Amino acid sequence: MARRLLLMLLIFVVSDIYFYQAIVTLTGSPLIHLVYWLIDISLFAGILFIVFVRRTGSNAQRFIAILMSAMLLMFIPKVFSSLVLLAEDIVRVFEGFPPRSIYVSEAAAVLAGIFFLIILFGLTRGRHFYKVKKETLYFPDLPEAFDGFTITQLSDVHSGSLSDVKGVQKGLDMADAQNSDLLLFTGDLVNNMASEMTPWIPLFAKLKAPYGKYSVLGNHDYGDYIRWESKTAKDANLNHLKEIHSEIGFKLLLNESVTISKHGQSIALIGVENWGKGGFHKYGDLKRATAGVPDNAFKILMSHDPSHWDEVTVDHDQHVHLTLAGHTHGMQFGIELFGFKWSPVKYVYKQWAGLYQQGGKYLYVNRGFGYHGLKGRVGIWPEITVLTLKRGDGEY
Structure with missing residues (x-):
């Protein structure tokens, strides 16, 4: 480095x-x-x-x-x-x-x-220059009832950095317009404090999806990057943030799983707390999160940091079909033209933006809805991901 x-x-x-x-x-x-x-x-x-x-x-x-x-x-x-x-x-x-x-x-x-x-x-203008990224993923063991099932993924809102109500509303309207079956948020709702999200609650609460809205925590959500007057204050902040997830209609998954059912068939949705390589905390526990999930279940995992996929998920005892992550923001700077993509963050994270595959397992890394640090985005635009699940042997 x-x-x-x-x-x-x-x-x-x-x-x-x-x-x-x-x-x-x-x-x-x-x-x-x-x-x-x-x-x-x-x-x-x-x-x-x-x-x-x-x-x-x-x-x-x-x-x-x-x-x-x-x-x-x-x-x-x-x-x-x-x-x-x-x-x-x-x-x-x-x-x-x-x-x-x-x-x-x-x-x-x-x-x-x-x-x-x-x-x-x-x-x-780049901070609200939202792009809808669509991918169709094929799985031979996807339950038939979920053939064509759609997922909208948002990640890294970083509400403490947001200031333009109209700009944010534009992105949320674009996400809602996808009319996906399921809405998933993969962490970093705030920069440091739960109160950063307070003015944005009414906007995010209007998001809707017929099969529910689910979320996980990101590294910034724990309040680890600022000084607190006491551990009690820090814990209270995290509890407040968890309540906010509920207020905006998202079921927060904390090293646990839920079952998504459709026409008598089901898939498992798993959410782990943040787990990152290097100096990041490893709160996530995939073994605990999948403890009650049948081995033959079709599994979708939400895990904020993509390094968790390489370090833990790929070699996990149970086959996790699809992992959704965020965290990198694509460094909010780079080049994406005609299928070519580059950002300095690629020298830190092997998987930093878009779709990856290994051994029949997929990872999608969302480029982030908001921004942090750099007050904008250059070349790596804010993203709304739409994934369509299909039953079959399509090629990646």
Whole structure:
């Protein structure tokens, strides 16, 4: 991880210096040159402040969010436009290093401007640029009554970050419009405190699904990332959050399972508490959650962190047909075009967005409904997942 961060920092520094060459070619104004470096110095000073001075508290979190946005706006356009300047330098090597072409520098500046506008869109409008992602999954042992059964999955609301009522309502209306049989939420309703969800209860309570609404907890829901005056206060917050799940009409599954019945047949819906690799708490207990589930039951598992799938679920005693997760947000930054997808989060999580398969078992990782940290989304848009279950041997 440290090597990757150092590599990213090196790329930013080199591209920054490279892009400055285009600025020098286009203008000789000392004032513009000074402003260019003052912006850079301010950003790096902000990074050093967060790393070495203060990293906790609400003010620090707001500062980090602003800093992340500024870094994306200032550095990412330079990285891509510097590739144009690099290509020019390769040509200049064979030509004896003539002066830089003003036209190439203009092209680099225009490209940087385009990426700047794309990122600006993501930071201002991207947080509610919802996308409906649909997948059809085939299972040979799916009960016949559930052939064509639909599931809408939401994840990572992070209500403490939300502020635009109309934007949130737009996403909820899109989710409701899918008219799915079952509605599942895979964790992180809040950032830290249950009270963050209070103003949003009326909106989320209107969501409906004929076969019910079910949910699990995510890592942020436990209040582990802020200081509490006492353990009693922290426990009370978690209990309040559990009550809110009920208020918005969701049955919260805490290492337990329920049976979903249709026309005399059934499937098992399992929900575990958060379980994550590395430094994340491992509250989830899949063995306990499946204790009363028949071995031959068709099983759908809700587990917030996708690392649980690799570490526990795939090799679990019972065959879990489909696991639904969230957590990664796709890092809220990346590229998804024409089937290609990339985000820096792929270097942390093997399964970070979309559909995965291993040994006849499926995992779907939702990109998240809300946002946290970065106050927006660039390229990795907020998601409403719709899964259709089909009986048969279709190909993934």
